[in-house]
Amino acid sequence: MSIAEDISQNRTAILNRIDEAAQAAGRSDDRPTLVAVSKRQDATRIDAALAAGQRVFGENRVQEAQQHWQGRREDVPDLVLRLIGPLQTNKAADAVALFDVIETVDREKLARKLADEMARQQRSPRLYIQINTGEETQKSGVLPADLPAFLNLCRGELDLQIEGLMCIPPVEEPAGLHFALLAKLARENGLNRLSMGMSSDYEIAVQLGASSVRVGTALFGARD
Numbered sequence: 001m002s003i004a005e006d007i008s009q010n011r012t013a014i015l016n017r018i019d020e021a022a023q024a025a026g027r028s029d030d031r032p033t034l035v036a037v038s039k040r041q042d043a044t045r046i047d048a049a050l051a052a053g054q055r056v057f058g059e060n061r062v063q064e065a066q067q068h069w070q071g072r073r074e075d076v077p078d079l080v081l082r083l084i085g086p087l088q089t090n091k092a093a094d095a096v097a098l099f100d101v102i103e104t105v106d107r108e109k110l111a112r113k114l115a116d117e118m119a120r121q122q123r124s125p126r127l128y129i130q131i132n133t134g135e136e137t138q139k140s141g142v143l144p145a146d147l148p149a150f151l152n153l154c155r156g157e158l159d160l161q162i163e164g165l166m167c168i169p170p171v172e173e174p175a176g177l178h179f180a181l182l183a184k185l186a187r188e189n190g191l192n193r194l195s196m197g198m199s200s201d202y203e204i205a206v207q208l209g210a211s212s213v214r215v216g217t218a219l220f221g222a223r224d
C-alpha cells in the first residue's frame with residue numbers, strides 16, 4: 001500500500017475511534033478535533049494528510065513549522081496550525097505570525113510577550129495554557145495550584161482571552177488521572193476547551209472530555 005493510502009486509512013480509523021469514544025461518553029454532538037501532529041514528518045506524508053482532507057495540524061517547533069507550512073499555507077486557505085511545543089519568548093513574534101492556536105502559554109514572561117506581539121501584529125491566535133499536571137520538574141507548564149493566579153494575570157492585566165487547557169501526562173502514569181485533573185481545572189476556572197490525548201491514549205482523553213486530541217505516529221507512522 002502507498003504512503004498516501006496508509007495515511008488516509010489511518011485517518012479514517014482514528015476519526016471513527018474518536019466518534020465511537022465520543023458517543024460512548026454521550027457527547028455525539030460535539031465531535032473532538034483531530035490535530036495531526038506533523039513534527040518530524042516528511043513532505044510526502046504531510047501532503048498525503050492534506051490530500052486525505054486533514055486540515056488541523058500540530059507542530060512543536062516554530063522553525064520547523066515555518067518550513068512545513070509557509071509554502072503550503074496559500075494553497076490551503078482553511079488550514080489551522082496549532083503550536084503544541086514549548087515557546088521561547090524570542091520566537092513569540094514568529095509564533096503569533098504563523099499559528100492559529102498557541103497551546104503552550106505557561107509563564108508570565110511569555111504571556112506578556114504574546115500580548116505585546118498580538119497587539120503589534122493585530123493578530124489573535126487562540127490561546128491555551130499548558131498545565132504540568134504531573135508536577136514534573138523537567139516539564140513545562142503551569143502548576144495546577146498556580147492556575148487561578150496565572151489566569152487572573154492573563155485575563156485581567158494582559159487582556160488575553162484564554163480558550164482552554166492543554167497537558168502532557170507523565171509517561172509512567174495512567175493518563176486518565178491527568179486528563180480528569182485537567183477537566184476539573186477547566187471546570188473550576190470557567191474554561192471549556194481541553195487539548196489532551198496522543199496516539200496511545202486519545203480515546204481515553206475523548207471519554208474524559210477532550211475537545212481536541214494530538215495524534216502523530218498513529219496517523220503518519222513513526223517519526224524520523
Ligand SMILES: *Cc1c(COP(=O)(O)O)cnc(C)c1O
Nearest residue numbers: 037060084198199214215216217
Ligand atoms: C509529539 C507530540 C504529540 C504526538 O505524539 P504521538 O504519540 O506521536 O501521537 C502530541 N502532543 C505533543 C505535545 C507532542 O509533542
